[in-house]
Amino acid sequence: MSRLDKIPLFGTLSNLIKEELVEPTIDQFLRSVRGYGALGNLPKPTKPQLDPAQMGRVRLPTFVEDVPFERTETGLAVPEKTLKIEELEGRVLTPAYGDRTKADATLTSVGGTELTTPVKLEGGHGFMREGEGLWASEFPAMKSKARAMEKMDDPLMVYTAMAGQAGDFSKMMSDTTLQIIKQSDISKKAAKQYDNLVKKTLKLKDWPGILSENIDEYVDNMPGTKRRELWQQMDKKAFQDLGFPNMGVIRTAISDAELLAVPSFAAGRSIGQPTSLELRPSTHGTYGTEIIGDYTGSLDFDVPGEIIFRDFFTNMAQRLKETGKSNPQRAFLMTPSVSQKVDQQMIDEVNEFQELMFQMSPSTQGPR
Secondary structure, three states: OOOHHHOOOOOOHHHHHHHHHHHOOHHHHHHHHHHHHHHHOOOOOHHHHHOOOOOOOOOOOHHHHOOOOEEEOOOOOOOOOOOOHHHOOOOOEEEEEEEEOOHHHHHHEOOOOOEEEEEEEEEEEHHOOOOOOOEEEEEHHHHHHHHHHHHOOOEEEEEEOOOOHHHHHHHHHHHHHHHHHOOOOOOHHHHHHHHHHHHHOOOOOOOOOOOOOOHHHHHOOOOOHHHHHHHHHOOHHHHHOOOOOOOHHHHHHHHHHHHHHOOOEEEEEEEEEEEEOOOEOOOOOOOEEEEEEEEEEEEOOOEEEHHOHHHHHHHHHHHHHHHHHOOHHHHHHHOOOOOOOOHHHHHHHHHHHHHHHHOOOOOOOOOO
């Protein structure tokens, strides 16, 4: 990374980089506050420069910040408010590990294509700022998380970002993609090529075909894991050359603009207090089970999850050292008991990191 030799690394993050557990992604955080203009004049930007969070497998047509789409704010969310990490001293934090989708908005156009039916964007981290629901997921995952939090001492949930393509699971992604496909110039031959791949890879004997009249209903009733795989398979240059949409453009359009460049595990954009750990049906269009609670606030800047949840990542580093194997993203997802108490080390490291972000941000842009 070009700037790492000039930037102080923080105790936990520095140690983890030395253990080769995490990539030194400080540059991605800097990109998130400075924009791509900080990269200088780039006549031929690389794919990672266009798309640092890997919203697409296929190269984006422009910098991710410039991908064209139109959205209207619904105005239902409570305003964001700044929270200082020292205000949380002694509190237990646990991740609300989620996709990067935008909330409190309606998507009306993507890449110049008007959507026949605007798509409601529900989040994502902003979900906890709308209504009573604090966090929502599929029933098994939400049940496991709630049971784990019952054993914690009055925990706060801290939004922690999944990878850039995690929104593929959501119906926001499928609703948008299918509308664009219907307006795309995809031949029957090209559609059949994709259909054959889907039938073979996903083992869907009853797959109706991507251009079929009942494709919306079929996809809507698919499990999220299968729905995700549809778009993963479509996200190939060969299909884009056949007239299929650029999936990275669609992912960008449904995502929160503030999360387009940050690395996985970026944490702190939304923090909330559960008021009950009883499960109830959710109004979220994708994630049907929720717990209720109150939005507490947001840190000035996104912070590496490796700083917030240092015990988890330190354990991952030790596992890597001992076994040569470590999959932090899967382990983080499958371990609902991940938690960390806010102590002086965390306060110092978060404040040092956020001070760096503030110093490196443009003069016209301070913390949110």
